[in-house]
Amino acid sequence: MTDFNEQGQVVAADSLDGARAWCHIMYGLHAISAISGILTSxxxxxxxxxxxxxxxxxxxxxxxxxxxxxxxLDSHWRWQLRTFWFAAVWGLFAAVLAVTIIGLVIAIPALVITGVWVLYRVVRGWVNALEHRAMPLPLVGG
Incomplete structure (x- = not known):
């Protein structure tokens, strides 16, 4: 896969080494947060x-x-941001529902499903980054 910069010029693969390192650092930081959610209260x-x-x-x-x-790598940056912000929106939704006792019936499954989704996206994204593959992104609003 050939990469281009904003001016349409071909980017050398080794010029992306630093960006690839940042990609792995960000996935690692996200994984630490997700794992701390599993291992703590x-x-x-x-x-x-x-x-x-x-x-x-x-x-x-x-x-x-x-x-x-x-x-x-741009797809990985967007994948990570979308994961974070969608998790934040669903977490806020669950928190609002949890205020009422009746809402807990929806809030708890919403948190569990969102948590599993976050784990999936961190693992899938990191595996694709290790294999130098772009992430699939939605055609609209990506």
Missing amino acids: ATIVGAFVFGWPSIIAVIINYVTRDRVRGTW
Whole structure:
């Protein structure tokens, strides 16, 4: 797969080595947050969205994303951001529902499903990054 920069020029593969390293660091930080949600009394979603490792990963993502525009790594930057923000929205939705006792019936499964989804996306994204493969992204709003 040939990568291009914003000016349409071919980017050398070795110029992406630093970006690939950042990609693995961000996946590692997200994994630390998700695993801390499994191993502690926190939920996976709570630890993923509010844990320092994930927050640091999101900051790194926004700071470094211009370096990967137009490359296969761009899909990983967007994949990670979408995972974080969708988990935040579903976590907020579950928290609002949890305020009422009746809402707990929906909130608890929503948190569990979102937690499993977060784990899946972190693992799938990291495996694809290790294999130098782009992530599939939606055609609209990606």
